[in-house]
Amino acid sequence: MPTRALIAGCGGYLPERVVTNDELARLHGLDTSDAWIVERTGIRQRHFAAEGETASDMGAAAAREALARAGAKPDEVDAIVVATSTPDSGFPSTAVRIQAKIGATRGFGFDLSAACTGFVYGLGVADAMIRAGQVRSVLVIGTEVYSRILDWTDRGTCVLFGDGAGAVLLRAADGRGTPSDHGILSTHLHSDGRFGDILHIDGGPGSNARHGLLRMAGREVFRHAVAKLAAAVDEALAANGLGHNDVNWLVPHQANRRIIEAMGKKLHMEPDRVVLTVDRHANTSAASIPLALAEAVGDGRIRRGDLVLMEAIGGGLTWGAALARY
Structure with a gap:
């Protein structure tokens, strides 16, 4: 098996x-x-x-x-x-x-x-x-x-x-190797270094011997975000023979409410099926998805058997999606 x-x-x-x-x-x-x-x-x-x-x-x-x-x-x-x-x-x-x-x-x-x-x-x-x-x-x-x-x-x-x-x-x-299995069904990872400078830290021990500060071209990042995240989401669903209606919960990277709402609409998901913590946590980068997941599991919203879609975009540019049945 x-x-x-x-x-x-x-x-x-x-x-x-x-x-x-x-x-x-x-x-x-x-x-x-x-x-x-x-x-x-x-x-x-x-x-x-x-x-x-x-x-x-x-x-x-x-x-x-x-x-x-x-x-x-x-x-x-x-x-x-x-x-x-x-x-x-x-x-x-x-x-x-x-x-x-x-x-x-x-x-x-x-x-x-x-x-x-x-x-x-x-x-x-x-x-x-x-x-x-x-x-x-x-x-x-x-x-x-x-x-x-x-x-x-x-x-x-x-x-x-x-x-x-x-x-x-x-x-x-x-598992049985089908989308009905519990656990991680698939992950889909991407990067494109040509856009590295639109979101980066301007330092490092190997370049200028200082830790550096975060720099972001916000409009450029936003422009890439929805298109790249939507493509990764579609890739994850297609890989498992599933459609938007099969997803119970969207647990997105918590960067900006407008991006999150755009992804929810892309999936035709009601707002109460999108886990939102950005209002209280802001953007905690790599911590944002697991924090949101822990909150929604802890309060009983996400239950065993629910299909959960996670997606994120970040500096690199890097982006990706993961589909899991909790």
Whole structure:
């Protein structure tokens, strides 16, 4: 029987500090307002990490919750895949920092960098390892502290992002090789480096020996987003012989409410079938999908057997989609 990667447990973590739009504008002297930010993005607030709180701290908290919800222990984890653009350090990886913090005593861990698409990439890598029989259980974590790479003089970017972490535990399970199987049905990953400069961090230890700040050509990113995400969504559905009406839930990357609403319309989905957290979390990059997934599973909206479509676009440009039956 074919092996599937079952979503056994989901977890999320948000820092304690909540910063509203008005507070953000006041703190940094920005020429903006709550009304301006909400109208253009849908964002009302975001969470910022405390001083000294790192991506591995937040990722470990999300991982612990995912393990608890799966009824699993840390020593059952074969691998940890962490998607982050804001690692604790160049090395060791944030994944092995998390491995130590949660008390996982075997297996291996590594980071991957695909910006906001990182969690979808992580699902693809973990799913492939489970299908190949290399591992039986994988923690896939997205964790970000974007508050440390923002230019507080640029109101076009600094109001968009927040900090947080989300995690899922994937377990190997038997399937029949049909779309009715539970678990990851397929992942579809893309990138086009020709557009790398429209969303990037302007530094790095290998280029100018500094961590750099986030830079974005917002209109260009928006122009690419809906078309590329729609194509990835159609690719995922076609690969599994499914249609828009088969999807129970859309769990999109939480970048901008207008992009999310456009994707919901593309799928002919009612707004109450689209998981929306951008208003409260802002854009947490690689953490946004697992945070939204953990929230919707935790409050009972997403139930076993539901077909869940996840999609994201990020710096690279990278983009992709994952289809899973929870």
